[in-house]
Amino acid sequence: MTGVTDAGELPLSVWATAQTSPAAQRKGRYVTDSTAHPAKMLPAVAAHAIRQYTRPGEVVFDPMAGSGTTLVEAIDAGRRAVGVEYEPHWVSVARANLELARERGHDHDGEIVHGDARQLPFLLPERYRGQVALVVTSPPYGPSTHGQVVTAGTDSPDGKVHKYHHRYGSALDRGNLANVGHHRLLAGFTRILTGCAAVLRPGGHVAITVRPWREHSELIDLPSQIIACGQAAGLVPVERCVALLARVADRELVARGSFFQRDFIRKQREQGLPLHLISHEDVVVLAKPLVPRSTSLPASPDDGQVASRGGVEGSGRWQA
Template sequence: MTPQPPNERAQHCDAHTDEATMPIPRTLIDTLDANPADNDAPGVGELPVSVWTTAQTSPANQRKGRYVAGTTAHPAKMLPAVAAHAIEHYTRPGELVFDPMAGAGTTLVEALHAGRRALAVEYEPHWAAIAQANLELARERGHNADAQVVHGDARQLPHLLPAEYHGQAALVVTSPPYGPSTHGRVATASTDSADGKVHKYYHRYGNTLDRGNLANVGHHRLLSGFTRILAGAANILRPGGHVAITVRPWREHAELIDLPSQIIACGHAAGLEPVERCVALLARVANDTLIARGSFFQRDFIRKQREQGLPLHLITHEDVVILRRSLTLDGAAGLGEGRESGRS
């Protein structure tokens, strides 16, 4: 089975993808660089926190037998245990889980293994096909709940998905693209490289010349586009449904970009209520310490920064921002449609 193409209206909208990344007023985008506790979101600075022990086994072991081989090439795969934890705690068997930026399909697979229905949208044709292959593998293993992969631009959700899905999802699980901050995998002289140097591969999303891909645009346009996606996803959520977003900060020229706080502000701008900011461990808990699972490039970066006098440490967790759609029917759903029709 191949991924379902977008309908004609969505194809028309895709021709204006670049315009669609800027539906949010510039003054609001500028505020996303600030701590969201300074914004209008009530209680954002006092969100409850919990720790998810999601790396007791390695990522390879978590995916073994459940994902096709091509999955490992994705530059920013979600840890399966993170998706599984969110699905277990925010949904019940038979409920619908949605991922508007599905990548290789981790949310789909973990939803089916947990006995939930699943719906996913993926922008890049290659990864939509890989997500579909992972979906078929789950079905071969006996997980036959209703599930679908749609190929299209998640910024066009109001036009991309049938009306039957509106207000149906109990949970949205997703992650923004990290673009140039991804590390990928390593090739050395003993493998693919003949010059004796260490090289990256599988560290870029699709075609880097595709400016419609949020992984290839600037920081503010990424935030703007992601806000639009959240507003559309709010229409898919049922009242009281949750959104779980895995996200981590990154550094540009040694300066920390607090992307988790900015994503909370994006959710607030999309009409969603922030309710938790959790810690999903990327390191194994062993007695009284954490065993980091850093990649070669993470370790190399830390070593070089320490040599320059900057006392950095390996990343051992990522944030999981939990948002919720209002219980009232005229909350976030109406906002998503309003932003679609009121860009001017």
Template sequence: MNAAPHTPGPDDVPVSVWTTAQSSPAAQRKNKYTPESTAHPAKMLPEIVRHAVTHYTKPGDLVLDPMCGIGTTLVEAVRLGRRALGVEYEPHWVQVTQANLDLARHQGHDADAQVFQGDARQLLTLLPARYVGQVALVVTSPPYGPSTHGQVAVAPGEGVQKYHHLYGNTLDRGNLANIGHHRLLAGFTRILTALRTFLRPGGHVAITIRPWREHAELIDLPAQILACGRAAGLIPVERNVALLARANDTDLVARGSFFQRDFIRKQRDAGLPLHLIAHEDVLVFRAPLHPTPNTHAAAHRHRTVQPALQGLAA
């Protein structure tokens, strides 16, 4: 019996594999980021940014990250001859991003780049009106809540101590990483909706994300973020795999952190046959080719409200 022909559905989008971990994260960042950058709990892999910027933009285009952390998106964009724009909630990481951009300029990469401090949910009042409709590509990743990343130290008699593994002050409810899973999704949808005002027609949004386990239960965050993008009026065009493991001729060589390996060992000891994470999902959306009435309205509000707020501040 012949199988019935497959009818493409709403989740049938092109998939490709990005070999973005042929060198280690430390090697990718060497001489391009300040020592203070290592303390961030969840740094984006530079090669993921470089792949996205190379494939979805041209030199001189504007690249944006509304939650830029240490500025990986901005740094890699300017080093590829693009303009860059970032927003970061925590003032310390704004300073680190600026230092990383200064380092790039000192090394001869003098592209236009700027970082703003503030809550990405307030993009329409944070970013100047000159950026409306100008962004060719957004590369970003939502915070994962309590991070499984970080660094370790071993002290005699104290065992393994974990540090640099949390986002800011855990009592700060303005930080998306500290507000709970469902509120995180609502906040991220709000950010994606605001991004449509700044994206040029047909501009792309690349979001790196991975599932995680909570009490051994798999949380399919990529599927949830896909729904957030659709709710924001963006069009899914690709769902890719960015490798976190080195690919050789026959297999993958995992680069799991101490915490990931420790977690896997404990889960296997408990009878759950887990494996190290070897990739991140990269969801790619496209802005509509023709702005909708809602997008026009948001842009108009931005052009009128933001100058008024600047006037009040003056």
């Protein structure tokens, strides 16, 4: 397989993934505890990627599975699914969502493993090596979390706006990639993608949802940086798509911005920065070359983090 290394030359397609609201996409299909996750992927985004890049019966993997959106959409589509999640609470929620999917009659294989995705060689059983058709995931990044809100005049005891469910775990947990600096996030994500390359079959795809964000008014082009992470892991960029977060109507897009996104835009405009509400996410699509490359994992994490070797029985160390 050959690919285009210049992100500006990559093929582009637009995914209409917000024709229904996020709440409507999840209603009756996910347990209520899923709502508390600070940065849930739209189910329609995961479902589109799964339909586009896999066939029924193939394996879909999410190394940062969160509440299990990718896994649920995979088994609902007749695929097999496996995920890794760092926070124990979200492992439990993901398992509950998988069980709910089974109760709806979707009995395809689906499992979630607790552990640090930077240590994939110690987490997944050997049977997954070279068998995954598609990886779907999203790194934690920037201030663009979602969460919930208590607004003035409703349940707020002091008449003010209060945010909740808008942070990942404990802010003191430096093992969580959501709590490390930008450069360490990129180093950790490169390591995760290197592990993903080992479980991917030749020609398999990786779809990563990501968006640019601002830090101290400076635009961070995270999608291009994620492409570079993938190339460092031995993957080839093949597409850069647009997953809409707004509904397509007659000759216009109807925004579905969260309270936090609208609040962030308002504050930035008050400070003189003319930002606009985000109406899409980038979807970076990479592929594993058909010809094997030498991309073995380093002996120790290159981002300075040391993780436990938790996982499931039968796992061993393997390399790409």
